[in-house]
Structures are given as structure tokens and as C-alpha cells.
Amino acid sequence: MGFEGLLQGFALALTPINLLFGLIGAVLGTAVGVLPGLGPAATISILLPLSYSLGSPLTSLIMMSGIYYGAMYGGSTTSILLNIPGEAASVVTCIDGYKMAKQGRAGPALGIAAIGSFIAGTVGIIGLTFVAPPLSAFALRFGPAEYCSLTVVGLMLAAFLSGKSILKGVLMAVLGLLLATVGLDPVSGSMRFTLGTTVLQDGVDFLTLAMGVFGIGEIFINMEEKMKNELVTDKVKHLWPTMADWVASRWAIIRGSLIGFFVGLLPGGGAVISSLLAYAVEKKVADHPEEFGEGAIQGVAGPESANNAAASASFIPMMTLGIPGNPAIAMIYAALLIQGVQPGPFLITDHPDVFWGVIASMYIGNALLLILNLPLVGMWVQMLKVPYSILAPTVVMICSIGVYTMKNNATDVVLMMLFGVLGYLLRKFHFELGPLLLAFVLGGILERSLSQALLISNGSFAVFYTKPISAALLGFALLLALAPLLVRLFGKTRSDSNLSG
Amino acid sequence: MQKEERIAAAVLFILGAWSAYEAYGPIGFGSFQSPGPGFFPFWLALLLAIISGCYFIAASTKASDALWGPGAWRRPVLAGAVILAYALCFDTLGFVLSTALLFFAWLRLIEKESLKKSIGVSLVGTFGAYALFTLLLDVGLPSGFWR
Numbered sequence A: 001m002g003f004e005g006l007l008q009g010f011a012l013a014l015t016p017i018n019l020l021f022g023l024i025g026a027v028l029g030t031a032v033g034v035l036p037g038l039g040p041a042a043t044i045s046i047l048l049p050l051s052y053s054l055g056s057p058l059t060s061l062i063m064m065s066g067i068y069y070g071a072m073y074g075g076s077t078t079s080i081l082l083n084i085p086g087e088a089a090s091v092v093t094c095i096d097g098y099k100m101a102k103q104g105r106a107g108p109a110l111g112i113a114a115i116g117s118f119i120a121g122t123v124g125i126i127g128l129t130f131v132a133p134p135l136s137a138f139a140l141r142f143g144p145a146e147y148c149s150l151t152v153v154g155l156m157l158a159a160f161l162s163g164k165s166i167l168k169g170v171l172m173a174v175l176g177l178l179l180a181t182v183g184l185d186p187v188s189g190s191m192r193f194t195l196g197t198t199v200l201q202d203g204v205d206f207l208t209l210a211m212g213v214f215g216i217g218e219i220f221i222n223m224e225e226k227m228k229n230e231l232v233t234d235k236v237k238h239l240w241p242t243m244a245d246w247v248a249s250r251w252a253i254i255r256g257s258l259i260g261f262f263v264g265l266l267p268g269g270g271a272v273i274s275s276l277l278a279y280a281v282e283k284k285v286a287d288h289p290e291e292f293g294e295g296a297i298q299g300v301a302g303p304e305s306a307n308n309a310a311a312s313a314s315f316i317p318m319m320t321l322g323i324p325g326n327p328a329i330a331m332i333y334a335a336l337l338i339q340g341v342q343p344g345p346f347l348i349t350d351h352p353d354v355f356w357g358v359i360a361s362m363y364i365g366n367a368l369l370l371i372l373n374l375p376l377v378g379m380w381v382q383m384l385k386v387p388y389s390i391l392a393p394t395v396v397m398i399c400s401i402g403v404y405t406m407k408n409n410a411t412d413v414v415l416m417m418l419f420g421v422l423g424y425l426l427r428k429f430h431f432e433l434g435p436l437l438l439a440f441v442l443g444g445i446l447e448r449s450l451s452q453a454l455l456i457s458n459g460s461f462a463v464f465y466t467k468p469i470s471a472a473l474l475g476f477a478l479l480l481a482l483a484p485l486l487v488r489l490f491g492k493t494r495s496d497s498n499l500s501g
Numbered sequence B: 001m002q003k004e005e006r007i008a009a010a011v012l013f014i015l016g017a018w019s020a021y022e023a024y025g026p027i028g029f030g031s032f033q034s035p036g037p038g039f040f041p042f043w044l045a046l047l048l049a050i051i052s053g054c055y056f057i058a059a060s061t062k063a064s065d066a067l068w069g070p071g072a073w074r075r076p077v078l079a080g081a082v083i084l085a086y087a088l089c090f091d092t093l094g095f096v097l098s099t100a101l102l103f104f105a106w107l108r109l110i111e112k113e114s115l116k117k118s119i120g121v122s123l124v125g126t127f128g129a130y131a132l133f134t135l136l137l138d139v140g141l142p143s144g145f146w147r
Helices: A001-011 A015-033 A040-053 A057-082 A093-102 A106-139 A144-162 A168-179 A208-221 A244-266 A270-285 A298-313 A315-320 A329-339 A353-372 A377-383 A389-406 A411-427 A432-457 A461-467 A468-500 B004-030 B038-060 B074-092 B097-112 B113-138
Strands: none
Touching: A001 A015, A001 A353, A001 B113, A015 A040, A015 A057, A015 A353, A015 A377, A015 A432, A040 A208, A040 A329, A040 A389, A057 A093, A057 A106, A057 A298, A057 A329, A057 A353, A057 A377, A093 A106, A106 A244, A106 A298, A106 A315, A106 A353, A144 A329, A144 A432, A144 A461, A144 A468, A168 A432, A168 B004, A168 B038, A208 A329, A208 A389, A208 A411, A208 A432, A208 B074, A244 A270, A244 A298, A270 A432, A270 A461, A298 A315, A315 A329, A315 A353, A329 A432, A377 B097, A389 A411, A389 B074, A389 B097, A389 B113, A411 B074, A432 A461, A461 A468, B004 B038, B074 B097, B097 B113
């Protein structure tokens, strides 16, 4: 079924319309990655209304996937040439990439980033091809109790991995879940937290929330300081790395690919953490760690490979378990739901065309990105000259059009702006928005599975800890919740024994 | 930021406490055997209140940096005012006029660009968007009082 399915997927992905939207997604994604101040999550949220109008869930998923992994490619250009990360996962690329550019080696830095991204992206997709089907088959054993526990683990991981403070991460997850309950309860038909207004009767719309907190909120943050686009160079030469560059970065690419793949599987993990981890590992294993920060090519190859492998791997929990791992994937998840496709273990059996079509399109898209990116680097460099003073009102306008066209209701535009203010304030207080959005998307599943599990067990919570899979998942969630306490305790004991020794 | 963090924690605590009250009472908690529409939100709200309480305590004991640097709040506040005005005018003034004003206000008031550049970018941006969304993609956008 696997190989046959993949072949069918290629047949679907290679149809002119899917190929075209795959290409549009990849190019748009690269553009977004290149432009500082506009991340993949914000762009997917801006383009969600367009994806609805495409009609076919496969075509819209192909386009959105292209945006997502295209952004991972594009982010490195801005980091290397401007010393500003194009998107969050390219933060560490600034360190050595920018130094290389200042030394006149912008070409090899961009080249190794693109080639490393291609190799790692392909490794991630091969992993997706082989891991997703058995994981889907395993997830078919899940009942309401297992789903409830799995969602709790997913949210705990998202809260745990997304920022410095677990307390703030959990707080955001709970707030996201609570926001998801606003509006008409689908089971009883009762209104919840509508404040007596008709505006909230249909609940908080995902798109309004996502565009507000990500799209508009990001603008407020970027407005604090006037952005200056000062390019190191606008003529990039010698993109193909030398033999010495290859030798220096080959293991970094392999290590980055593996780190990215495994970290990308975790909810809340993904591209940002994997790139930071890959950089730390490269520095640790390097023969000359002192070269890191001074223009070491491994410092570009490792993180850039890791974030692309993670981007591919993060599709696995969404497509097999129905648990989106990061905000961008949560938006793709929401778009599929709206198109009547439920991501999860039944995706491979109920919608094999979507499942295999997307995987096949990722192979094609990844190759397209490499073919497009190296020759088009001059165009991306020109794009970096677009001032933020023009980009910001353009984003406001596109967000407003997107939200307005959903229901032809201008109140939603006002609501989106208010969510933008909320997103800005939450960021100012160092709250991570990832857990908020993930929880908002997963709120429905969690409530439904909790209610079903309690109804089946006649109100007994034993159903959660007597079933082995559910018990194991909850045990893991508990371990995560207690982790800070254990680390503190363990750390204290160790330092005490060190002192006495 | 200690004071601001405590205020944020207090706001979240009040939100949690009010939501818990609403979920348990008016919305309807139900029972463990047969959960009502307020069952799930009640536990969430309670959790929100408890975690906000912990956050309040943590914020009171830990020193942190100022929320905004000197004058760093000015541009976001100005941007917020322009965006809010745009959202409020979107329906009444229509897409074309409100978008032209958005670009103009952004460039002139926030970015302090020259009058010539502000008008030029506003006109090009607005009519470019109108051509793309209305004429090419046939997106239904408000025409305001011109209709």
C-alpha cells in the first residue's frame, strides 16, 4: 500500500494545478522567509481564505505546505545578508552566516544553507513516508481516553518546549482551551461566555484569532524599533561551496538532519529548537569550537539543515495522530478541518489522495526550492530592499481582507485588531503564543474525548489510568509537569554532594 | 516589570474566577456521569485561576526588566490607533478609501515620510490591491457610502 500510495500521490501532485499551487506556495514561502517581520505562521494565516477558495483540500494543503517549508529555506537569506532572522528558526544562522558574509563569503553561506536544507528536507520527507503509515495504524487503537491523554501530552510538550517559563506556557494553553469553548456548545446547544452579544455566538473564529495574534501582533512588536535593511552586499557570487566547505559541513548536515527530524516530531519542538540544538551540538563536536561565531560554515549548515528536517517531520503528528505540533501546522490543520478533512489516523484510509499527494508534493517542492533558490538569489536580495514602512500597512490590509471575506462582516476586522493588541501584550510579557493557538485548535478534540470517556466509564476517572496507552501518556505528562521540580531537586542534591565532596 | 506582571496575573485570575463561576452556575456543570456544557470550561477556568495565582506569586518575588524601553511604546500605540481606525472605517468608508487613508496615515504619521511619497505609495498600494482583489480575483469588498 505504501509504495503504491506514494506512486498515486506523485500522479496527483504532478497534475498541472497541484504543481502550480505547490510552486506558488514554495515561492511565496521563500518570499515570506526572506522578508523580516513576517513569519510562516502569519503568512499561512493571511493566505488561509485563499486556500479555502481553492476547493480541493489536496491543492490547498500542497500550497500551505509549500509556504511552510519554503519559509524555512528563505529565512537563511535574511540572516546571512542582513543579520536579522527572516523567521524564528533562522536566529542562530545570523551568528556565523552574517560573519561569513562580512568576510566576503555570502555566496558559500547561502549555497550551503540551500543545499543543506534540500538534503535535510528530503531526509525529513523520507522519514515522513516511512514513519507516518505505521504510526497511523497504531493510532487506530486509540479510544476517547487515549485521545484525551494524548492531547494533554501534546499541550504539555508545547508548553514545556515553547519558552523559558513552563508556568507561562501552561497558562497560555489553558487560556487557548478556554477561548475555544466560547460560543454555542455543539452538544447541548447552550451559549457559553458570549457576554450576551451576537458577535460571539459562533465562537471565536480561528482565522480571526490567528491573524490577530500572529499577523497584527507581529506588526506591533516590529514597530517598536524602526527597521533598517542594511545589506552586507547586494551582489552574491560563488554560491557553490568549495571542496573544503563540503568537507567541513558534510557531517553538520547529516547531524542537523537527524536532530531536526526527531525534534520536529515533538509538539512544541519543531524548527526553532532543532536549529538551536544543532548549533550547540556542532560547537560541542567541532575540532575548533573557537571558530564558531567567527564565520564557521558548520554553524550555518547544521542549524539550516535541522530546521528544514524539523519542518517536514512536524507533519507526522498532525497527519497520523491529529495533533498539530506548532502554530503553522495548527493553521494547516484548521484549514483541513474547514474543508471537511479530519487530520489523524483515519486520514490515510479515508483520504489517501490527500495523505500521499501531500507527501509526494513535498519531494517535488523540496527539489523545486533548490532549483529556484540558487539562481533566484538575486531576486530575493532585491526583495530585502522593500522597506518595512510599506510592508506593514500591506500586511494590515491583507489580514483585513482575509477576515472580512469570511463572513462579509466588518466586526470581525475589529475583533482581529483587538486580538492583535492581545498578541502584542502577551509577547511583551514573554508569553509564548504557540501553546495558545495549539490549545485553541485542540480544544474541541479534548472536550469531546473527555466527555465521551466519562460517559463510557459512567463518570469514573479510572478509565484514564487503567488503559495502558492512556496511563503511559498521562504518566509522561505528569513527568513533564514535575520536571522543573525534579531538575531543581536533582540539581540541588548534586551541588550539595559536590560541596561536601 | 514586576508591577505590570502582577497586574497581568490579576487580570488572568479574575478572568479564571469569573469563567469558573459562569461555567458552574449559569452555563451548567452537569455531573461526572453526564457532563454539562459548563463541565469542561469549569475545570479549565479553575486551572486558569490557580496558575494565575502561582504566576502572581512568581512575579512578586522575581525582579525583571522594564516592559518598554524609553519611548518604545509610542510607535506601537500610534500603529494601534491607525489600525483600529482602519478597522472601524472599513465598512462605512469602503475598502478603497479606508485603505488609501491607512497607507497615507501609516507613512505620514508613523514613519514621517514626505507628503509626496506618502500620497504616491497610498495611491499605488490602494489601486494595486483594488486591481488584484476586486478586478482580478473578484473578492467582494465593502464599497462604503459609494454603493
